[in-house]
Amino acid sequence: MRKMIVGTALIGSLLLSACGSLASAPPTPETWTPPPATATPAPTVIPTPTRPALTTYTVQRGTIERSVELQGRVAAVGERELSFAVDGVVKAVYVTPNTNITRGQVLAELDSGELDDRLTQAKQQYAQARRQLERALNELRFPLRRSEIDLEAARATLAQLLAPPDAAKVTAARAALQQAEAARDRARNDASAVKTRAELALQQAQKRLIAAQAEFSAASYAVEQDKTDNRAQERLARAGDALRAAEEDVARLQIEYDTARNNEIAAVQAAEAQVAIAQAALDELLKGPDPLRVAEARRNVALAELAVEQARSAIQVDPTLERAVEEAKKGVEDIQRQIESLKLVAGFDGQILAVNIAPGSVTRAGEPVFIALDPSVAADALEVLITSSAAPLVVGQPVSITFARYPGATYQGTVISIPGSGPGGALSGYHIAYEPTDLKLSSGDAATVTVVLARRENALWLPPKAIRADSRSYVLVQRGDRPERVDIETGLTTPDRVEILSGLNEGDVVIGQ
CATH class of the missing domain: 1.10.287.620 (Helix Hairpins)
Structure with a gap:
């Protein structure tokens, strides 16, 4: 492809040069002299074009693995990075380094901006929606309440008749x-x-x-x-x-x-x-009671019960009023949750080690703003901490770790907590335990964590350059003197390997792009 582009550029430049020379030198009139009769033109030799060599690839069987590398650092096991759940401007910071904190304590707060006014308006709308609904319900409940009173009176009369003598x-x-x-x-x-x-x-x-x-x-x-x-x-x-x-x-x-x-x-x-x-x-x-009076009282109770059911079934509140109440209530709760999310609350008893924010500073969601020590865990143990809040990790997931202090060596680790976990959900970053635990490491040492996102064993694969695509994926296979299109189905894809699910067999040779 590169050769074709270069060749086209050269031809274009030659054509432009020729046109330019013709345009810059107008023709000079000369006397025409006929050529000699014996003059014979010399034959032009045309070189035979050579076909460029094709790049081919062979379908192989092997392991395909897609992974990602994350940068972290070694930290004390009891060290916790705390962060806000949303972006914002810091309104107040209530702790300083070496401050002892307790579970549930508000450590810092972001500026609520217009949320307070919006909450007041939302509460007013909610109260108004409830009043409208109650007004409509009261109008519908009057016949029901009257029938309920009649039922109570009928039941009282029957109970009085059936009651044993005083x-x-x-x-x-x-x-x-x-x-x-x-x-x-x-x-x-x-x-x-x-x-x-x-x-x-x-x-x-x-x-x-x-x-x-x-x-x-x-x-x-x-x-x-x-x-x-x-x-x-x-x-x-x-x-x-x-x-x-x-x-x-x-x-x-x-x-x-x-x-x-x-x-x-x-x-x-x-x-x-x-x-x-x-x-x-x-x-x-x-x-005892008169049977006739008892029968009449029972009939009155049955009629009163029927009247209550009819009155209850007649209560059909306008669905828009109910929806308005639910939506207004949800609006209040949403704003309250937003306001609560502006507060960073301690999820455990401990001590603040470092403060990375100040009033007026801007912070991002998941960005560590406090480093706190949780004394409930061993202070002399170490773990790997990844400060990213968007890594594809889950608790219990195995990972591979390389430490800057031990270049070339790979160690195994396990994710033990993720952002938002832990007491109160205030932890940020991913905490990874590693083995062996007796490595000579110090808090702050750099570490690279490799996470296998997907893996296929004994899979057919080709390099990405061997695969073409239009409405679907396909390859070109040499059949005799011409290439033939073969549609394929692909699976796991990495930068250097593409899994072949169907359409090819091991050992097939395809033409690259």
Whole structure:
């Protein structure tokens, strides 16, 4: 290709030179003289072109390995590099070298810029969105709340019907019944005593009436025998008065007896009525609820439950209001996270060894701003520290290490932590343990870490110069006197080898570019 470009340049320059000479020297008129008749032109010898040698490559089988080298340094195992998670301008630094720190302590803070104002606005938007949603919900919840109150009342009525009688009320009813029975018995006794006394008084009065009647009859007979006998007349008069008095006593006592008897009947009936009332009250407590009333109460509960379900299903909040609340809430949380990310917080108890920032300085995400010592690990042990925060490493990944102090020697290592790991996620850089651990190294020694990103064993491969591409990858294979295109499928690619997955076999020869 280079020869072709050079050849083209030379021809172009010759053409330009010829054109330039023609343009600069105008033709001079001359007398034409015919050539001699015997003049014969001499033949021009044209050289036979030679075909350039083709560069060919043979498909081979071997190991393809893609790796990357990272620069690091030897550091104490307890040494930790701390960095911010975002870029920014340092607002404040709260620690100095040799300062003891505790887990959760804010070490430094970046300038929040407009984030505080944005957070205030986001909170206002969130509050407004919530108020709008609550207003809409309250309007929709009113029928639901009313139906819920009706349901509570219906359930309370049913529960009251099904509840067992109050023990205190039952005791009071039994006591009232006993009191009524005692009052009835007392009324019977008292009324009977009054009646008995009235009856005895009546009987005595009746006896006195009989005696008075007998005396009156005797006195009347004596007067009839001797009407001139004054003593007989006086006796008759006295007997008449006594008879009238006896008759009056009998009449009065008869009334008193009848009254006492009637009072006894009335008192006993009244007392028995009170007993019946007390018994009915006790029976009402003990008989349980009315089945009809219970059935009606259950039906009312079912209807109230149905009304609640209907009211609940009728609550259909505008989805845009809910989305507005969620988006506003997310906006507040996002800004709060951004503000929190501006703070560098200690993830462990330890001591600050070095401070690489000052207020007003600019720092990048992952750039070490503090070096701290974690006393919870061995202070005399060493490890390799890679300060890059974008290396393709994971915890537990094996690596190869070469130290500047031991040129030409390669040692094995293992990634033990990555940026963002460790207590609090404040660690920066990759920490790599190596073997053997008794190498004579010092903190700060340079180290090169080689990481194998991909590896293929016993794979077919060609150099990149042997492979061509248009819409897909292909090679040219010499078939007889002309090259033939063969489409291939490639795999792992490194600067000097390309894996061949299909289209060629080991030993095939292809034409290079």
